[in-house]
Amino acid sequence: xxxxPHERLDAWIDRHFDEQVRFLQELVRVPTDTPPxxxxxxxxxxxxxxxxxxxxxxxxxxxxxxxxxxxxxxxxNLLVRRxxxxxxxxxxxxxxxxxxxxxxxxxxxxxxxxxxxGRLYGRAAAVSKSDFATYTFALRALEALGLVGxxxxxxxxxxxxxxxxxxxxxxxxxxxxxxxxxxxxxGFSYQVVTAHNGCLxxxxxxxxxxxxxxxxxxxxxxxxxxxxxxxxxxxxxxVLRTRRSGVAxxxxxxxxxxxxxxxxNTNVVPGKVVIKLDRRMIPxxxxxxxxxxxxxxxEAAVALSPGVRCEIRRLLLAHALKPLPGNxxxxxxxxxxxxxxxxxxxxxxxxxxxxxxxxxxEHGVPAVIYGAGPRTVLESNAKRADEHVxxxxxxxxxxxxxRTLFDLLxx
Numbered sequence: 001x002x003x004x005p006h007e008r009l010d011a012w013i014d015r016h017f018d019e020q021v022r023f024l025q026e027l028v029r030v031p032t033d034t035p036p037x038x039x040x041x042x043x044x045x046x047x048x049x050x051x052x053x054x055x056x057x058x059x060x061x062x063x064x065x066x067x068x069x070x071x072x073x074x075x076x077n078l079l080v081r082r083x084x085x086x087x088x089x090x091x092x093x094x095x096x097x098x099x100x101x102x103x104x105x106x107x108x109x110x111x112x113x114x115x116x117x118g119r120l121y122g123r124a125a126a127v128s129k130s131d132f133a134t135y136t137f138a139l140r141a142l143e144a145l146g147l148v149g150x151x152x153x154x155x156x157x158x159x160x161x162x163x164x165x166x167x168x169x170x171x172x173x174x175x176x177x178x179x180x181x182x183x184x185x186x187g188f189s190y191q192v193v194t195a196h197n198g199c200l201x202x203x204x205x206x207x208x209x210x211x212x213x214x215x216x217x218x219x220x221x222x223x224x225x226x227x228x229x230x231x232x233x234x235x236x237x238x239v240l241r242t243r244r245s246g247v248a249x250x251x252x253x254x255x256x257x258x259x260x261x262x263x264x265n266t267n268v269v270p271g272k273v274v275i276k277l278d279r280r281m282i283p284x285x286x287x288x289x290x291x292x293x294x295x296x297x298x299e300a301a302v303a304l305s306p307g308v309r310c311e312i313r314r315l316l317l318a319h320a321l322k323p324l325p326g327n328x329x330x331x332x333x334x335x336x337x338x339x340x341x342x343x344x345x346x347x348x349x350x351x352x353x354x355x356x357x358x359x360x361x362e363h364g365v366p367a368v369i370y371g372a373g374p375r376t377v378l379e380s381n382a383k384r385a386d387e388h389v390x391x392x393x394x395x396x397x398x399x400x401x402x403r404t405l406f407d408l409l410x411x
Contacts, residue, residue: 088151165356210271
C-alpha cells in the first residue's frame with residue numbers, strides 16, 4: 001500500500017528531526033534578550049542557517065532611530081518566500097526571536113540549548129524560537145516532496161514581539177512588504193488560539209515637592225499620593241472581575257501595577273514617584289473607552305492629594321485579536337491533523353496573553369496561533385527559569401503544520 005501525502009510528510013520530518021533539533025540549538029545559543037533588544041545578530045545567524053538549507057532570507061532592517069525610540073538597539077526582520085506555482089493561497093508562518101531576559105533560578109545554561117530527558121532547554125526554546133524550527137522544517141518537508149504545484153508559503157521571522165510588534169510584523173505589513181491570505185503564528189500550547197486579550201500600558205508620574213524629612217510639612221509627599229492611587233487601581237479590579245468574556249480561555253479584564261520608582265533617600269520626603277501599569281482588555285472591550293476609564297480613575301485618585309501634579313503617558317496600546325472570517329479552514333485543518341498526530345482533540349480557544357498576531361488581524365489577514373508547545377503555556381516555563389520545549393511536541397507540531405499547509409495549498 002502506498003503512503004498518503006500526510007504519511008510521507010511525517011516520514012520526512014522524522015528522518016530530518018535531528019537536523020531540526022540542531023537548528024533550534026543554534027538559534028537558542030544567540031541571545032535575544034529584550035531589553036536591551038540587540039537582535040540583528042540573531043537575524044544574521046538565522047539567515048546564514050537558512051542559506052545553508054537553500055533559503056534566501058530577505059533582510060529588512062528597521063532604521064536605528066525608530067528602534068531607539070522603541071527602547072531597543074537593533075532589529076532586522078527576515079522574510080523567506082517560496083512559491084510552488086501560479087494561483088493558490090499565500091500562507092505566512094510567523095515566529096518572533098526576541099524574548100525577555102533569562103532572570104534567576106536556572107539549572108541549565110539559558111543559552112546552551114542543552115537536551116536532557118527529551119527536552120531542549122534555553123531562553124526562547126519554547127516561545128518562540130521553537131517555531132522558527134517548526135515552520136522551517138514544515139516548509140522543507142512540503143517542498144522536498146514536491147506535493148503541491150500552486151500557492152506560496154512565507155516565513156516571517158521578526159524581533160519586536162516583547163515591545164508590541166510594531167517594528168516586527170507591523171513593519172513588514174505597514175511597508176507593504178507582505179500581504180498573505182492566511183497566517184499561522186507561533187504557538188505555546190496544544191490549543192488552536194483564535195483570539196487574545198488586548199493590552200494598555202501606561203506610565204504615571206506623580207510630582208510632589210521634595211523636602212527634608214525633619215520638616216515634612218514643607219514638602220508634598222508624592223509617595224502618599226501614589227499610595228492612594230494604588231489603592232484605587234487595585235480596588236478597580238473588583239469591578240473588572242464582573243466583566244466576563246464570552247471567549248473560551250479568557251475570563252475577565254484585569255489591571256496590574258508592574259513597576260514603581262520613587263524617592264531619593266530615606267531622609268527626604270519623596271518628590272516624585274513613577275508607576276507603570278498594565279491593563280488587559282478582553283476582546284469585547286473598546287480600547288479607547290478602556291483608556292479613558294483608566295485615565296479618569298487615575299486623575300480622580302490623584303485629585304485627592306492637594307499639590308500633586310500627575311502626568312500620564314501611554315507606553316503601549318495593543319488591540320485584542322478577534323477571529324476574522326476566513327480562518328475556518330486553518331482551524332479545521334489544524335484540529336484534524338492535531339488529533340491524528342497527537343491522539344487527542346485540539347480545542348479552539350482564546351488566551352489572556354496578547355501577541356503581535358493582532359497586527360495581521362488589523363491588516364485583514366485571518367490568523368491562528370499554533371506551533372510547538374505543551375498542553376499549557378505554563379508547563380514550558382516560558383519567560384521563567386529553565387524554559388524548555390518537549391522534543392516530541394516539536395516533532396509533532398511540525399508534522400501538523402506541514403499537513404495543514406499541504407491541505408490548504410493542494411485544494
